[in-house]
Amino acid sequence: MKKGLRHLIIYVLLILLALFMMGPFLWLLSVSLMPGRNVFANPPAILPTFIAFDNYVQVWEFMDFPRYIINTVVITLLGVVFNIFLSCLTAYPLATFRFRGRNLVFTLLISTMIIPSATAMIVHYLTIQAFHLGNTFLGVVLPAAVSVFNIFLMRQTFLGIPTDIRDSGKMDGASEFRIFVQLVMPLVKPGVAVIGLLEVMAFWNNFLWPIVVLDDPQKYPLAAALTYLNGQFSYNFGWIAAGTMISVLPIIIVFLFTQKYYMEGIAGAIKG
Amino acid sequence: MYKAIRSESFAAWAFMAPGLLFLAIFTFWPIIYGIPLSLTDYSVITETHFVGLDNFTRAFQDHNFLISLWNSLVYVLVVPVIQIISILMAILVNSRIPGVKMFRAAYYIPVVTSMVAVALIWSWLLGNNGVVNYLLLKVGILSEQVSWLSTSSTALYVLMFITMWKGLGYYMMLYLAGLQGIPADLYEAARVDGAGPLRLIIHVTLPLLRPHILFCTVISVMGAVRVFDEVYILTKGGPGTSTLTSSVYIFQKGLEQFNFGYASALGLIVSVMVAALSVLVFRLNRRGGVNTY
Numbered sequence: 001m002k003k004g005l006r007h008l009i010i011y012v013l014l015i016l017l018a019l020f021m022m023g024p025f026l027w028l029l030s031v032s033l034m035p036g037r038n039v040f041a042n043p044p045a046i047l048p049t050f051i052a053f054d055n056y057v058q059v060w061e062f063m064d065f066p067r068y069i070i071n072t073v074v075i076t077l078l079g080v081v082f083n084i085f086l087s088c089l090t091a092y093p094l095a096t097f098r099f100r101g102r103n104l105v106f107t108l109l110i111s112t113m114i115i116p117s118a119t120a121m122i123v124h125y126l127t128i129q130a131f132h133l134g135n136t137f138l139g140v141v142l143p144a145a146v147s148v149f150n151i152f153l154m155r156q157t158f159l160g161i162p163t164d165i166r167d168s169g170k171m172d173g174a175s176e177f178r179i180f181v182q183l184v185m186p187l188v189k190p191g192v193a194v195i196g197l198l199e200v201m202a203f204w205n206n207f208l209w210p211i212v213v214l215d216d217p218q219k220y221p222l223a224a225a226l227t228y229l230n231g232q233f234s235y236n237f238g239w240i241a242a243g244t245m246i247s248v249l250p251i252i253i254v255f256l257f258t259q260k261y262y263m264e265g266i267a268g269a270i271k272g
Numbered sequence: 273m274y275k276a277i278r279s280e281s282f283a284a285w286a287f288m289a290p291g292l293l294f295l296a297i298f299t300f301w302p303i304i305y306g307i308p309l310s311l312t313d314y315s316v317i318t319e320t321h322f323v324g325l326d327n328f329t330r331a332f333q334d335h336n337f338l339i340s341l342w343n344s345l346v347y348v349l350v351v352p353v354i355q356i357i358s359i360l361m362a363i364l365v366n367s368r369i370p371g372v373k374m375f376r377a378a379y380y381i382p383v384v385t386s387m388v389a390v391a392l393i394w395s396w397l398l399g400n401n402g403v404v405n406y407l408l409l410k411v412g413i414l415s416e417q418v419s420w421l422s423t424s425s426t427a428l429y430v431l432m433f434i435t436m437w438k439g440l441g442y443y444m445m446l447y448l449a450g451l452q453g454i455p456a457d458l459y460e461a462a463r464v465d466g467a468g469p470l471r472l473i474i475h476v477t478l479p480l481l482r483p484h485i486l487f488c489t490v491i492s493v494m495g496a497v498r499v500f501d502e503v504y505i506l507t508k509g510g511p512g513t514s515t516l517t518s519s520v521y522i523f524q525k526g527l528e529q530f531n532f533g534y535a536s537a538l539g540l541i542v543s544v545m546v547a548a549l550s551v552l553v554f555r556l557n558r559r560g561g562v563n564t565y
Contacts, residue, residue, distance in 0.1 A: 010367050014375045017361065021379045021441065024393045027403060031396075090291030093284035100281060105288065112299050119539030122526040123302035123309070143298045146291050176283040205386035208501065212527055223386040227505065230392060237396065244389045255384045259377050266442070267449030 025248075032056065032241035055242035062239070063229060064218075065246060071137075072204060072221040078141045079203040080196050087150035087195060088188070092180055094151070095158030096166060109148050121212070128213060139213045140221075144202070150195045153265070157191030158184070194265025197258055204251050222247040303543075310537035315530045327537035337538060339513045340521040341545075343428060347517060348496045348549075350432040355488060358440050359481065362447035363473065376448070380441035387438070387501040394434050395421060395506055424514035427507055431515055434502050439495070443488050450484035451477070490553050497546050518542045 035052040059065075093099065094106060124143045133139035161184060169179035185192075207223035214220060217228055229243050255262065310327055314320045331337050365376045382390060397403050398420040408414040420430045454477065462476050478485075500519040503509065509516035509524070522542065526535030 007369055010364065010369060013364055014372070017364070018375055018378045021382060021437070024390075024397060025381065025385075027397065028389075028393050086291040086294055090288045090295075093287045097280050097284040097287075099284040102284070105292070108300070109295075112295075112303070119306035119309070119522070119526075119536045119543070120299075120302035121523070122532050122535055122539070123305050124298060125527065126305075126532070127297060127301065142294070145298070146294045148295070148299065151291070176280075176287075180287070201384050205384075205388075207386065207388050208504070223388045226386075226388050226392070240392065244392055248385050248389045251384055251386070252381060255381070256377060259380070263376070263380070263445055266445050 028241055028244060031237060032245045034238060055238035056246070059229075059239040059242045060246070063225065063243060065243075067218065068220060068222045068225045069250075071219055072223075075137050075140050075206075075210070075221050076200055076203040078137060079144060080199045082141060082145035083147065083150055083199045084192055084196055086146035087154050088185070088192065090146065091151045091154035092158050092184065095155045096161070096163070109151060112148050121209070124209075125212060134213060135215045135219070136213075137219070140206075140210045141203075143209065144206075150198070153195055154188070154191055157188045161187050190261060191265075193258075193261050197254070197262045197265070200254060201251060306536045306540055306543075309533055310540050312533040313531075314533040314536075316532075317530060320533075323533070327534050328541070330534070331538055331541060336513055336516060337518075337521060340509075340516045340518045341542075343514075343516055344497050344499070344518045344542075346428060347432060347435075347499055348493055350436050350496055351489060351492045354436050354439055354443055354492055355485060357436070358443035358488075359447050359478075359485075361440060361444040362451055363477065365444065366448055366451045376445075379444055382438045383441040388505060390434065390438050391502055391505040394430075394437075398430060421506055422511050424511050427511060427515045431499075431502055431506060434506070435496070435499060438502075439492065443492065446488055447481060447484055450481045454480045486554070490550050493549055493553055494546060497542070497549065 030047055032055050033051045033053070035050065035054050094102065120143075128134055128139040128143070131139075133142065165183050165187070166179055169183050174182070204221075205223050206221065207227060210219075210221050210224045211227070214224075217225070220228065226240075226243060226247055230240055311322060311324060312320050313323050313327075361379065365372055365379070399405075400417050400419050404420070405414065405417045409417070418426060420426050458476050458480070459472060462472055467475065498519050499517055500523065503515055503517050503520050504523065507515045509520045518538070519542075522535050522538045525531045525538060
């Protein structure tokens with residue numbers, strides 16, 4: 001009986017919290033399904049009187065969503081590939097090799113975490129212009145092509161690989177690179193999945209830097225296009241709600257399907 | 273043996289070269305280049321001059337910059353609130369009851385969605401005829417509508433609330449990982465000694481979470497000082513200067529008005545302050561002597 005009561009209290013608290021955390025999204029969903037402009041009604045309509053997909057159809061016809069989705073996917077893919085490739089390569093020697101300068105590299109990496117570069121974006125802007133990468137997807141992706149956080153995370157993962165593997169590869173006469181690609185990388189797939197997911201979310205949601213780099217709004221990713229939609233159609237709630245749902249759903253779906261790895265990775269990142 | 277070490281050293285640098293190259297250009301270079309840039313009046317429009325420390329003396333006389341620093345400092349007040357609530361959430365979702373994983377995922381969804389979407393949703397909810405006003409009026413907490421985001425006295429706190437709401441799930445997960453690392457027999461032992469739930473939290477959970485509290489506090493302090501997205505999307509610093517935080521001000525000076533030199537100087541000042549602040553947080557936490565890092 002006492003246990004039952006305890007469970008009841010916990011469930012009530014969990015549900016109240018869920019309403020607080022999820023409520024705004026559910027309301028957004030509800031607004032996006034409301035026909036016409038009854039969002040402006042006073043008192044505000046919280047539930048739609050009848051459900052209609054008009055907003056989705058109209059906003060999809062008005063905004064070139066397929067284009068923005070393709071832009072977002074291209075930027076995200078580029079960003080994820082760069083990050084996986086570069087952070088694995090950089091983290092591997094830091095975890096397994098003995099060499100002079102190892103501590104120096106490590107100290108340098110840590111120092112970037114302590115000194116935040118508020119000016120970074122300005123210098124990035126100048127750098128990207130100097131490379132003539134303004135208004136290109138590469139210009140959007142490169143400044144975030146590798147992150148110190150990902151290097152740490154991968155180093156953590158590589159540390160968990162037994163050293164025998166590298167030794168056995170050497171006995172067979174394999175080069176360091178071959179050992180890395182054929183023997184070590186297959187063992188760190190979970191770590192790669194985690195940094196991949198982290199970057200999918202980061203690039204998918206990025207809006208400010210793309211707006212700074214890209215002059216042409218036709219190249220905007222979804223999140224940036226959304227600010228555009230909001231600026232132009234602040235009077236049309238239903239459309240913006242539908243547009244926002246369209247931009248948010250893919251990432252929520254990805255998250256729900258991969259949450260196990262993702263959450264373990266986030267949690268594991270600070271255990272080191 | 274010597275040769276083996278040398279070839280290993282060569283391989284190591286070869287592996288790291290691409291990554292270090294990118295870090296050099298996009299992580300170290302902005303830190304280094306910001307310094308000379310801050311000593312000039314560089315802007316795209318006019319000729320560049322060396323101005324010495326002018327930008328810095330100007331900064332400390334710049335009323336808006338000082339306000340932005342103050343606002344950023346006020347923003348840090350969100351940190352303890354986030355920590356307390358997310359620890360309580362973590363304790364709650366650490367319960368072994370059916371369906372609890374579903375709730376964890378639900379609480380995490382604000383973290384994975386874009387700030388653009390989150391800001392849009394809250395700007396409607398908080399609007400004059402929005403749901404928040406409606407509910408608060410109905411319950412009787414408010415006697416008249418408040419335009420939360422366009423009133424100077426409330427706007428900054430509303431932004432802090434949104435930052436908190438979006439971040440809770442993230443910190444909850446970090447604390448949950450910490451909680452799951454606490455051996456169950458510690459709780460058993462305390463329970464045998466007659467400790468109630470509250471004492472268990474104060475005497476077992478919190479001391480053992482110390483390293484996590486340190487980590488989360490440092491990253492959320494940095495996050496709060498550097499806060500940009502929600503402010504930029506929702507208020508752009510307004511009304512007036514009531515929500516002008518340092519990042520927004522630097523962005524305005526730099527990438528909107530193209531005063532790169534001045535903006536770099538401001539960025540440098542803020543960077544030094546953030547570094548000092550994080551060292552302070554580390555010190556405060558180290559005083560207790562429990563530190564696994």
